[in-house]
Amino acid sequence: MHANVKQNVIPLITPGLxxxxxxxxxxxxxxxxxxxxxxxxxxxxLIGGGRKLKRGHYLYRAGDPFESIFAVRSGFFKTDxxxxxGRDQVTGFQMAGEILGMDGISTEIHTCNAxxxxxxxxxxxxxxxxxxxxxxxxxxxxxxxxxxxREIVRDHGVMMLLGTMRAEExxxxxxxxxxxxxxxxxxxxxxxxxxxxxxxxxSYLGLKLETVSRAFSRFQDDGLIxxxxxxxxxxxxxxxxxxxxxxxxxxx
Amino acid sequence: MHANVKQNVIPLITPGLxxxxxxxxxxxxxxxxxxxxxxxxxxxxLIGGGRKLKRGHYLYRAGDPFESIFAVRSGFFKTDxxxxxGRDQVTGFQMAGEILGMDGISTEIHTCNAxxxxxxxxxxxxxxxxxxxxxxxxxxxxxxxxxxxREIVRDHGVMMLLGTMRAEExxxxxxxxxxxxxxxxxxxxxxxxxxxxxxxxxSYLGLKLETVSRAFSRFQDDGLIxxxxxxxxxxxxxxxxxxxxxxxxxxx
DNA sequence: GGACCTCGTTGACTTTTATCAATGCAAATT
DNA sequence: AATTTGCATTGATAAAAGTCAACGAGGTCC
Numbered sequence: 001m002h003a004n005v006k007q008n009v010i011p012l013i014t015p016g017l018x019x020x021x022x023x024x025x026x027x028x029x030x031x032x033x034x035x036x037x038x039x040x041x042x043x044x045x046l047i048g049g050g051r052k053l054k055r056g057h058y059l060y061r062a063g064d065p066f067e068s069i070f071a072v073r074s075g076f077f078k079t080d081x082x083x084x085x086g087r088d089q090v091t092g093f094q095m096a097g098e099i100l101g102m103d104g105i106s107t108e109i110h111t112c113n114a115x116x117x118x119x120x121x122x123x124x125x126x127x128x129x130x131x132x133x134x135x136x137x138x139x140x141x142x143x144x145x146x147x148x149x150r151e152i153v154r155d156h157g158v159m160m161l162l163g164t165m166r167a168e169e170x171x172x173x174x175x176x177x178x179x180x181x182x183x184x185x186x187x188x189x190x191x192x193x194x195x196x197x198x199x200x201x202x203s204y205l206g207l208k209l210e211t212v213s214r215a216f217s218r219f220q221d222d223g224l225i226x227x228x229x230x231x232x233x234x235x236x237x238x239x240x241x242x243x244x245x246x247x248x249x250x251x252x
Numbered sequence: 253m254h255a256n257v258k259q260n261v262i263p264l265i266t267p268g269l270x271x272x273x274x275x276x277x278x279x280x281x282x283x284x285x286x287x288x289x290x291x292x293x294x295x296x297x298l299i300g301g302g303r304k305l306k307r308g309h310y311l312y313r314a315g316d317p318f319e320s321i322f323a324v325r326s327g328f329f330k331t332d333x334x335x336x337x338g339r340d341q342v343t344g345f346q347m348a349g350e351i352l353g354m355d356g357i358s359t360e361i362h363t364c365n366a367x368x369x370x371x372x373x374x375x376x377x378x379x380x381x382x383x384x385x386x387x388x389x390x391x392x393x394x395x396x397x398x399x400x401x402r403e404i405v406r407d408h409g410v411m412m413l414l415g416t417m418r419a420e421e422x423x424x425x426x427x428x429x430x431x432x433x434x435x436x437x438x439x440x441x442x443x444x445x446x447x448x449x450x451x452x453x454x455s456y457l458g459l460k461l462e463t464v465s466r467a468f469s470r471f472q473d474d475g476l477i478x479x480x481x482x483x484x485x486x487x488x489x490x491x492x493x494x495x496x497x498x499x500x501x502x503x504x
Numbered sequence: 505g506g507a508c509c510t511c512g513t514t515g516a517c518t519t520t521t522a523t524c525a526a527t528g529c530a531a532a533t534t
Numbered sequence: 535a536a537t538t539t540g541c542a543t544t545g546a547t548a549a550a551a552g553t554c555a556a557c558g559a560g561g562t563c564c
Binding site for chain 1: 399415
Binding site for chain 2: 550551552553559560
């Protein structure tokens with residue numbers, strides 16, 4: 001049984017979907033982390049409802065005016081940046097409980113695109129209101145800062161990956177990261193469906209899609225994973241981890 | 253005449269250096285941006301003094317407990333991340349007016365090292381106090397968020413560079429970025445001293461030092477720049493820019 | 505002032521990844 | 535059920551960057 005099932009077909013964008021942090025099983029992963037019941041109620045009344053997006057549709061695009069950040073309720077997103085000359089860099093993949101849109105705070109204009117990779121739902125969090133509330137609720141303010149800082153730290157990890165790792169290390173790191181995040185959400189750490197194409201993985205990892213495909217095949221040949229198109233099963237997590245620390249792997 | 257001159261020799265770390273945003277000519281680049289005189293005075297009284305660091309000394313290290321963020325008053329820093337197996341990724345170079353240390357907010361522990369690449373001075377901004385003050389001064393709160401968001405956007409730019417550009421494009425982007433930042437601080441956009449080694453540039457750009465050196469040499473052969481060790485003069489900024497948009501460069 | 509030492513440059517060669525191209529697979533459409 | 539279409543795999547070859555090694559320049563320390 002797979003952890004990740006597609007949503008039913010739903011309207012393109014449905015504003016006004018009722019949402020409440022206090023009822024949400026993601027609250028410990030998401031913005032309301034650490035809030036008291038009373039404060040969570042105040043956050044509830046600020047959340048501008050939810051939106052449903054069908055696969056392939058944009059939550060926002062580079063150039064859009066920034067008004068809100070978004071919390072992923074369900075589904076899967078990618079963010080990417082485009083240059084004038086058509087280059088495309090995937091900057092992240094976001095799943096339930098993760099926050100999208102913080103790129104827009106700095107200039108009040110979004111600098112990247114956010115696309116649903118499967119039918120998804122988000123909570124809309126108007127940023128001005130969030131700032132007002134967070135100046136009253138210290139733990140909310142602090143947690144917002146933590147969420148932004150965590151994004152910075154995550155980005156440093158991606159830089160490390162892009163700057164110092166070879167193709168197979170990058171892919172191993174990518175799979176282990178997904179595994180850990182699925183696990184934190186109660187899904188299997190060993191078996192999951194990739195929502196993104198080889199090309200999107202390649203863009204994220206700074207590789208061409210053929211290189212990604214070959215690395216998958218080699219992992220399978222080596223008995224580390226089993227791949228069938230987008231379905232991944234990690235057969236040997238510990239050995240996959242040793243790919244990331246080649247020195248230890250050889251010495252140990 | 254070079255814009256960037258080494259500081260005199262000074263004690264290793266000197267806490268208690270008197271600093272005041274209201275007197276600082278970097279205030280429009282830095283955290284107090286947009287504050288009224290009154291509010292700037294309140295920020296002044298929060299700043300925990302300044303620190304001087306000699307070249308090669310650490311402002312903080314990965315693993316240090318997080319207490320403050322820092323604003324660079326003068327000098328030049330690099331930040332880098334290390335993995336267990338000894339890999340080292342430079343994640344940024346910081347100059348006057350830029351903020352350091354936001355990586356530590358998320359876990360209350362710094363995740364990277366910050367090293368002075370020349371004798372430098374920073375202002376120490378205790379973060380808990382900054383949060384308290386920013387819940388009272390809305391424009392300070394908002395500007396802090398902008399600074400953090402700008403860091404996220406900057407990181408996306410580095411990902412783009414590492415993920416999609418070839419060696420010479422990366423170096424061109426790097427030089428143009430330095431040029432623009434020196435220019436914003438009133439220094440020459442065309443002539444400056446690099447504070448970092450080829451190896452540090454390479455680490456930042458995901459290249460080996462020899463590749464960086466060869467790219468410099470080729471730029472010089474092509475009449476784009478003039479290089480003499482750490483002294484750089486950009487001879488043809490427009491043409492250097494065309495290296496970043498190869499499609500346009502060929503079509504135009 | 506000379507020796508040392510770090511950093512930078514350059515060359516020859518190797519490794520890795522990209523590119524180009526063909527084929528296969530599977531889900532979506534009619 | 536057949537066709538289309540997008541995605542994935544695989545192979546052959548080319549290009550880019552890395553590695554190893556030697557040498558040179560500049561600054562620092564006695």
